[in-house]
Amino acid sequence: MIKTFETPPPFASQWFDPLPPPALSSGTSCRLHGRFHELAPHLVPMDYTNEPDIRLPLTLIVTMPELKENPFRNRIVEVFSEDGQGNLSFNDFVDMFSALCETAPRELKAIYAFKIYDFNGDNFLCKEDLEKTLNRLTKGELTPEEVRLVCSKAIEEADLDGDSKLSFSDFENMISKAPDFLSTFHIRI
């Protein structure tokens, strides 16, 4: 019973495309616009009726108080930007906060969490991705053997298809059972 292992699908947005994040109220949208404007008052216009194409760079977005202490802030902003470099338009900005808000569904959050922790963007959480995540979480306080032990234990626990890296279905299976996921993967604005 030998299975043939096919190459993983390319960055396949067709099976991986997240649903649009939940619609926010007009009140929240106004507040978000206010916050977006505050980041760069000379760049962001108050009037969005002409839908200007203003993008704010990553270095500006990560100064927000909600993000500045987060070890994954760069990855979060990169994931929600269209060009993958972290330049957010207002729409991307709104998408980011509505995916991370309390009322976003679990499946949506799992999708974005997977993208955030996937540092090399190959649609799998391989050992290097896990090591990077762990080092950011512990600020490099663990010894290399400890890091290796933790990453191999994590893969051993969650990997279902036996390829020594976590695909999205492995990740989702693991995260859907986590009791703390919804309460920790949540930013309030």
Place this chain on the structure above:
Amino acid sequence: SVVQESQEFVEKYEGAIGKGKGRKLYAYKVMMLKKWMKFQRDFENFKTACIPWEMKIKEIESHFGSSVASYFLFLRWMYGINMILFGLTFGLVMVPEALMGMPYGSMPRKTVPRAEEANAMDFAVLWDFGGYAQYSVLFYGYYNSQRTIGWLKFRMPLSYFLVGVGTVAYSYMVVIRTMARNANEDGGGDNNCFNFSWKMFTSWDYLIGNPETADNKFASITTSFKEAILEEQESRKDDNIHLTRFLRVLANFLVLCCLAGSGYLIYFVVRRSQKFALEGLESHTWWERNEVNMVMSLLGMFCPMLFDVISTLENYHPRIALQWQLGRIFALFLGNLYTFIIALMDEINLKREEEEMVKLNMTIWEAGLYNETVGVNSTTPPIAIHPADIPRGPCWETMVGQEFVRLIVSDTMTTYIMLLIGDFLRAVLVRFLNYCWCWDLEAGFPSYSEFDVSGNVLGLIFNQGMIWMGAFYAPCLPALNVLRLHVSMYLQCWAVMCCNVPQERVFKASGSNNFYMAMLLVILFLSTLPAIYTIVSIPPSFDCGPFSGKSRMFDVIQETLESDFPAWFGKVFSYASNPGLVLPFLLLMVLAIYYLQSTSKSYKQANLELKKKLQTVSHDNHVSAIILCAIPALT
């Protein structure tokens, strides 16, 4: 046929395509749907904006993380429940009696006795809930047993009884509903399977926005990983099991001794206070008068610290140790509360004996009164005695209510004072003495205090238990509790932000919130037991309260059925409450519970089997992957 299909399609969706008769109706429907959804969204936002203290809790959450904020969310939830209870007791019991019942001074039960009148208005007496506070709608004794009052023909005794039952029923319903909701939101309860993965992907709290909190969180995540690694390595080696077991047995023995000791101390102190009460309270110092309450509060403060020290013998995993700690403190509070109740029952019995004496004396006194007047006049004019002069029985129900109110007031005061001294004063001292002290006060001893989540939650739960126990005898208790919770919310929010530092404790008491809910449910059950016992087995006082004159309090239901409902209803009810019908019904319920329990067990079993299957499949895949990788190497 393609043409036919497209024609059918166009006909079906002509409104949406924008042609034909259906267009306007479709556009109208779409517009109404959009407006409705917008309205729903706005209403949801309005409801969210109306939630009290949301911004305060968000601030605490960003500074201290989600575990401290969970206490404040629990406090807010309790406040909601108490508001409902307050609404019930205030609207259906206190207000009708105040507005439609007989006014103050018209009956003996509603008037301050002549002997106490002199100091009925003193602050000391009022603070102790005597004097004018005792003879008011706040306590059971004030209520009249008249079947209907006012022009509305409001059935006061029935309302009193039903509100008492209703508060308990409502509380049960709310607690169980919340437990069910929490259990549904739970991931499925698989705690050990994904230990490291969860630590890696769900330990960072994205709500943290404060640098100090973030540093603490990094440190606690690191510690948590190190501990898990150590455990992983230690699980492969086992140390001296016998020594550990011996130490644990020793620790439990010490704890049992503590609990027994504290129980005896409470009992001793309550007996002493009974003696003091017999001798008259004025001849004793403030300490001797409030001994019981102070001892209970002090025990509640110092015993947990003792348990903490003893638990270092046990060498448990911190989460297990915390659960043991919570369990022991729970037992401590329970034991204390029950000793208090037993002592209260002794007092009730004493009061009832006194009542018999008073009844005897009253007949003699009345006879004496008649004899006097007959001597003066030949006809017997109606005797006009001021209600304040008529001797009345000791009202044991009011006494019970007063005891509970005093206990809660002293508990509240103790909590607030400990907060101000333990947290605020300590923070002030550490901050300002640090400039002129030999060692660094902020980093070493004593440093700033942490917010004790579990201690505070337990305190809240037990406070609520006392409310449930005493609310039947003192309708003012829910009102008092609403006030207390309101003040607590503001005071503790301020204290946390001002005097506390973020926690370094790595483990929460339990993964889900149901641990605290389960304790609340147990307390609810245990605290309604004494109240139910007194209602069912002790006859009410003969001259005070809405049930005076009846042989048992629940006779009011019988009375209502006889007088207010048509005759056939009474017959149906008596048939339905026949033991021959009730017992089979109970049996049926027990069988249904057993059936549901066994089906849920079989589902869990099936779940476990599937999980095992998944694991074996993944293992098989892993093995095949290794084999496949090895094949090119072999060839």
